[in-house]
Amino acid sequence: xxxxxxxxxxxxxxxxxxxxxxxxxxxxxxxxxxxxxxxxxxxxxxxxxxxxxxxxxxxxxxxxxxxxxxxxxxxxxxxxxxxxxxxxxxxxxxxxxxxxxxxxxxxxxxxxxxxxxxxxxxxxxxxxxxxxxxxxxxxxxxxxxxxxxxxxxxxxxxxxxxxxxxxxxxxxxxxxxxxxxxxxxxxxxxxxxxxxxxxxxxxxxxxxxxxxxxxxxx
Ligand code: DC
Numbered sequence: 001x002x003x004x005x006x007x008x009x010x011x012x013x014x015x016x017x018x019x020x021x022x023x024x025x026x027x028x029x030x031x032x033x034x035x036x037x038x039x040x041x042x043x044x045x046x047x048x049x050x051x052x053x054x055x056x057x058x059x060x061x062x063x064x065x066x067x068x069x070x071x072x073x074x075x076x077x078x079x080x081x082x083x084x085x086x087x088x089x090x091x092x093x094x095x096x097x098x099x100x101x102x103x104x105x106x107x108x109x110x111x112x113x114x115x116x117x118x119x120x121x122x123x124x125x126x127x128x129x130x131x132x133x134x135x136x137x138x139x140x141x142x143x144x145x146x147x148x149x150x151x152x153x154x155x156x157x158x159x160x161x162x163x164x165x166x167x168x169x170x171x172x173x174x175x176x177x178x179x180x181x182x183x184x185x186x187x188x189x190x191x192x193x194x195x196x197x198x199x200x201x202x203x204x205x206x207x208x209x210x211x212x213x214x215x216x217x218x
Contacts, residue, residue: 004118004119004120005120005137005138005215006116006120006121006122006123006133006136006137006138007021007024007030007121007122007123007136007137007138007139007140007211007215008123008124008128008129008132008133008136008138008139008140008191008194009021009122009123009124009125009128009129009140009141009142009211010124010125010126010127010128010129010130010139010140010141010142010188010190010191010194011124011126011141011142011143011188012143012146012149012173012176012177012180012181012188013092013149013153013173013176013177013180014144014149014150014152014153014173015142015143015144015149015199016142016144016152016199016204016207017036017124017125017142018034018036018124019204020142020204020207020208020211021034021122021123021124023204023208024122024208024211024212024215025122027208027212028120028122028212028215030119030120030121030122031070031115031119031120031121031122032073032121032122032123032124033070033112033115033116033121033122033123033124034070034075034124034125035108035112035123035124035125035126035128035132036095036124036125036126037075037083037086038068038075038108038111038112039095039096039098039099039104039108040086040087040091040092040094040095041068041075041077041082041086042063042066042068042095042098042104042108043086043091043093043094043095043097043098044077044082044085044086044091044094045062045066045077045078046059046062046094046098047090047091047094049062053097053098053101056101056103059101059103059104060103063103063104063107066078066107067079068108068111070115087160088162089157089162089164089169089172092172092176093172093175093176096175096176096179096180097179099126099179099180099183100179100183100184100185102185105185105186109127109131109132112125112128112132112133113132113133116132116133116136123136126180126186126187126188127186127187127188129141129190129191129193129194130186130189130191131186134191138214138215139191139193139194139195140194140195140196140197140211140214141190141191141194141195141196141197142197142199142207143196143197143198143199143200144198144199144200145200146170146173146174146177147170148199148200148201149173150166150169150170150172150173151166153169153172153173154166154169157169195214197210197211
């Protein structure tokens with residue numbers, strides 16, 4: 001494949017989007033863009049600067065002075081690598097809250113569209129197939145049951161030594177599903193032309209293979 005193509009992956013929290021997208025990006029030698037990390041970075045900055053999500057003028061001032069970029073697989077917020085700082089349960093919730101603010105979405109969607117214009121990419125998030133890259137060549141909607149997603153996140157957090165009970169993780173997942181699916185602006189939903197993959201009970205390799213088959217037209 002020589003021409004530029006875009007793969008959009010959407011789905012709820014914990015469906016395995018980033019793990020799958022990273023592997024697919026490697027297999028196809030294209031860039032991976034994690035749009036959730038961008039919302040997390042904004043959430044992190046709002047928290048750090050004590051900005052009230054309801055104070056829209058403070059949010060806009062902060063956005064105007066913010067640079068977000070991906071380089072070599074790292075996410076940069078104002079030239080600082082924030083990969084690990086944004087991967088905490090608190091930042092998951094901050095990201096979910098700040099992703100409901102129209103000015104935040106507007107700024108990030110603009111950056112994301114620019115990234116998807118220059119080269120072949122696989123981009124994951126909640127509104128990629130329905131909004132950011134509406135004309136993406138390939139669209140995949142990844143899902144799994146809430147319990148399975150909570151189980152995966154719980155194991156991930158345990159490995160990192162984070163102290164959260166399974167029930168709390170499941171509650172978090174349900175709360176974020178609710179936020180993501182019911183927000184007014186570009187809520188999470190399957191694009192009409194997306195292929196749905198339910199990964200409950202599937203191994204990572206099987207899901208990666210299924211996505212590669214779709215892209216290769218097999
Ligand atoms: O994929 P993630 O868990 O890192 O995403 C963090 C939050 O950002 C999630 O609750 C929803 C939001 N998000 C969004 O609204 N739109 C996107 N394209 C990506 C993420």
